[in-house]
Amino acid sequence: MADDSFTKGTKGFESFRKGAAYSLNTPQTVYAKDIVLVGGGHTHVLFIRRWKMKPLPDTRLTLISPQVYTPYSGMLPGLIAEHYTFEQTHIDLRRLCQWAGVRFIQDHVVDIDPNTQHLSLERYPQLNYDILSLDIGLTPDLSIPGAAEYAIPVKPIGDFFRQWQSLKQTVKAGQQSHYAIGIVGGGAGSIELAFATSYSLKYVTTHFTIHLFTASPYILSNYLPKTRQHVKHKLFLEQVCIHENFKVSNVCCSSIYDQHSKEVHLDKIFWCTHGKGGSWLKNTSLDLSEQGFVLVKDTLQTLKFDNIFAAGDVAHLTPEANAKAGVYAVRMAPVLFHNISAQLTGGRLKQFKPQQHFLSLLACGDKSAIGERVPFSFSGTWVWRWKDFLDRQFMKKFQQLSFNEMPSLINRYLHENTTPVMRCDGCGAKISQDILAETLQTIGVNDQAEDAVVIPWREANYLLQTVDQLRAFIDDPWLFGRIAVIHALSDIYAMGGKPHSVQVAITLPYQQPSSLKREFLLLMNGIQSELNQAECVLVGGHTAEGTELSVAVTVNGRRGLGKLWQKTGAKPGDVLILTKPLGTGVILAANKAAQAKGDRVERMLAMMLLSNQAAVPIVKKFQPHAVTDITGFGFLGHLLEMLKPEQLSVELDIAQLPVLEGATDLFRYGWQSTLQTANENNRHYLYEANQWLKEAHYPLLFDPQTSGGLLIAVSEDVANECLNALQVDYPQAAIVGKILPKREQTTTTVHLKK
Template sequence: MISPSAHYDLVFVGAGHSHALALRMLAMKPIPGVRLTLVSPDSLSAYSGMLPGLIAGHYTLDDTHVDVYRLCQASGCRFIQASVTQLDPQQRHLQLSDGSQLAYDWLSLDVGATPDLSPLGGSHPRVVPVKPVASFYARWQQLCQHAERQSPSLAVIGAGAGGTEMTLAMAQHFQRHQQPAQIQLITSGNLLPGFPASVREKMHKRLQAHNVTLHTDSRVHCDAHQQLHMGDQPLTAQWVLWCTGVRGLPILENSGLECDERGFVRVTETLQTATDKRIFAAGDCAAFPTPLPKAGVYAVRQARTLATNLRAVIQGQPLVAYRPQSRFLSLLSTGGKDAIASRGGRLSVAGHWVWRWKDHIDRAFMAKFDQQLPSMPPGPADPDTLHCAGCGAKVGSDALHEALAELQPVVNPGIEAGVDAADDAAIIDWPAGQRLVQSLDFFPAFIDEPYLFGRIAALHSLSDVYAMNAQPHSALANITLPWHHPRLQSRDLQRMMAGAVRELNAAGCTLVGGHTIEGPQMAAGFTVNGQADPAQLWHKHGARDGDRLILTKPLGSGVQLAALMQVSREPSSAFHGPWLDTTLRHLLISNHLAQQALQGIPVNACTDITGFGLLGHLYEISQQSQVSLSVDCHKVPLLPGTLSLIEQGVASTLSDANRQILVHCQQQQPVAEALLTALCDPQTAGGLLFCLHADYAKQALQRLDSKGIAAAEIGKVLVKKTSNDAAILLNSGHTGKV
């Protein structure tokens, strides 16, 4: 992934409304020399205005959530899927939930709020906070499953706009599914405080029409025995949804930034924090000089000021003040396709036409992050910088030493000189009687997050050693860093090697050294040394008649990564963030688990599925073992969305070359073209393919399952009667999916 040379890092924490819109604005007019990074724990970001419609059943999850991968890819922004666990303004770095650190030059915060459960004395097993939305929606789905077995009883605490809309949305859901439900709406004050009396009257009628019991001037609390009460009476609801009272996230209060009494970070009228002018905040997490309601309508308006001022502060230009609107249009959904509208004053209108109006506005907003995303190809490298080749392309020693200083690689016996020594080469004392198993892999980055890419590159490089039943011993790194300022190169190298060392250490493999150069894009690879008892090695040449073929990972990573890379050129491409989430989870599964699972089971042949695709690697076994292989195509597991992407024209650049293997295949029944492409799809960090006697297949699958690996038996080995027999026989059927 080639990106323009950069001198500074601007990091966004949180994917709220302000950040999503600001990123889109900055994509249309990038800040020269600035690299953008977004950190968020979720790859989907909810649009609050459509959440009641999602619960009611009017919208799908895709309709109501911004695809953060798609937004970042189209905006030229790196995406790190993690939470921030600590913010250090003095050192200008973030501690992330994956154990890594991220440095910044400028920082923007849009991390939302967390429920204030202090009236309950903390969390309670029956209480479900509506925020954060990602975890709430998962709990809501659990509630719906429970409701299929038993009529639910719910209480919603908080009768502001959010609580009231959510109450009616849930009532609509259960009515639509003809499931009886007892629903209460409880507030310590009045219904919809701050809204005109006409709005409250209309909403009260709709609550009655949906058989919702409203309790005003009632407080919910928890006694010493963890029993919930509404006033003096026990609260008997099975599920209690908390829609009132929020406070700032602990990372804000613990950062040293000035916060208000509820833990929200104080900002000035330019959206800069009161403590640190290099840190900005917007949305619910910001505490303004004149307090504002925690409402998405303000966050949306703050985006333009935020984008303008981030550009201005970096370029040394005057900043502008954020002026919150004194009045705004309020559109409240009421369960069915009905809504109430008001804009200050005393008047309000309601009806189905208002819902259609609201629906049009909401869909137009979401279209900004789908069909209307800007297409912004990467700009050229810094024209004033001449990039050398040869040894002049090496990364500077200061950047290198700084990046490697905190690495703590595991050290195996026999390492006489490793990464901690200044020698010109590593020195390893090899055990007598052991075979040296050596492999090398190297490829350009498919994702611009160094820590994640470092982990996957290491796992991919270790895979060949596992496929031969060897134990990784030591590794040499080969790293290419983009043409950025040395400060940014140091940051990238530190993150990449921290990710790689995490996986190498888990494998018991010592990082003994490596080589770094500059180039147009990030790339990484490792030479891995493994040791093995020669009698225990697995090869490709031992497959026997009747052996069963067992595959440990689904196919499709090549197609999925190709779809990701298309987004920056074609924002309306078929890419889907949740599919990539699943792909990355599989890429991060070490093949060491599968190797361990099959210890003690006779393995006749083994290979890992990587660049040549499943059929290409099966062909290697066929040639080495002089057998034919029969593949039950419908049993081959695929990553979700793989066939859909292929049918829409997405394919890896290596796909056409890999499909040449089809001349050595015979279709016993016709196989769909999309499935053939999937069988040829080049895999990154793919699974292992085992050939073993039929008597051991069931045991092998059980062992793999015990390791959390959803392996599949996909075919068998046949005797090759003549030299003209096809290497691979393909049996069609319906497509198996993960």
């Protein structure tokens, strides 16, 4: 127990205050101010690139977005027409933020309080800001009766793309003889969507008609007459029916009606009209336009709050409104970056002056395009090649991210047996199993310990105690605090116990008191939320300042119903079940260098947040013979702890190991945790290991896990029933091997099969 622990009640929190450490050699303050960007629009992603080149001193930058991938709208038609893949048309926000040293939070903002300068989020605790910027795009205006129920809005693009893929599969299946598709809107986006859908569907069926509806007297009302002529001719060739002066008054499941009750029968309706601001903005103190957009001055500051900015489609310039076009969002980025910097440093702000005319290139589906730059209008395949080049150059800024601080893949580690350039975090930061065992033996301590210490306590009851420490592997104190607790409690669950109380020892990075308070509150909110979920009490702790965030958790537990589980005790014929997938070590290593895909990191974090708590009552029903959890020493290291004391051997089905998506690819590209090499010292227990070196799952045997799953040995006759019960909460749980009959062998051997 810590010497400044306490028994119960708020009195004990004195230990946190006592734990603060100060030194004459304390480095310069890291963070004093917080800039928060809400939304991953074009302006903000370009802002982040500029931040990478020239970050403001003593200032933290955070991006909040509900999506990990943000689309580049200029390439959406090419995605629909299948000229581009999803990855080519989307910016990976998590990876971009990791590369630029920006904190990323995946969540929805639901309110802003400009007076207290904090944000309310859907899941995340309240977040404070010093400077706030909004770039959240627009929301489809589905106010026309029936539109919300029966129309498919083009934004959010991710939702629309899934609907489009589903429609295409339906058409391909040929469930009806003819399909009528309606597109509501007469602007550039609607035109490009009509061309792209027509082009794409031609490869599936010729039995379809596309209808284009606009309330204006003609399509592309803001374009040159010659450009409209080019577009209309091209639409005619594509057999797209144009309905001008068609003001939609009502939408139903199979039809659309105009102001004169004229009906057009449609199987699907895509909604591509002008949008409005997010509905949640109405509850804030911000000044809004009639359409719900944020009113801003030419400095991009809101009218009443100089420390709140807005850019992109959600911004409405006053006194003269700007058009909603990607080109304006792009050109707002340097002004926004300069003005936010100036607002913090007391500099002079710049004015944003939207240009009157700009280059507009409309993709026509078939790798031709129509363009204009007043007073010129032009068309042809060369225009498509020009547009394709410009779009790819823009996306290249966000997809080919050089990490100058990191060496190349080949040279990122120094010569063998020297200190790696980049040390891993999480459970990949452990001391190797060999060094630990040798050191404990030297001082006369048994290294064959259980997952938690068992202390006899009062009339045949037992106190369980364990300690775990993690160095932060993600720049999100709330999320990290949650995972640190889940990881630590796992040792108690691995023995079939129930957590009772914890103490935490926290090291926070050096920063100004106001910023330190914000970070500490986020961290403790995360810790407390998971302790509440586990019905476990925080009874004490210790704090200090240091160079990086780390959390150590000491857990006290008690025996639940039934006997305690142990690592040892597996019997020949037992079946091995693993509850959670492997691969956290390699994904964390790649993510540290911004080389892991954002959706892969999100799935890894979701797995880490999946506690082993729910597995305990399930597994107890099947009376396991041995249980342990898989953490820093990797799957093989912890499996050997189960086998070696009783000299058991096992047949392991390497192909059945559950794996996090992307982990095997990262191994193939050369990534691995810094603890991987030390864990590979156990490979001599593998029978004919050299035969398996090229097997994709082989490196996963040694990959250090953070918040890993349980490895369970149960009788063969109940294994499938146990697995089925576990898969309700742990869908990737799998049977991975079987304990072999005990023969005359004197050493433990792991036989691999596929």
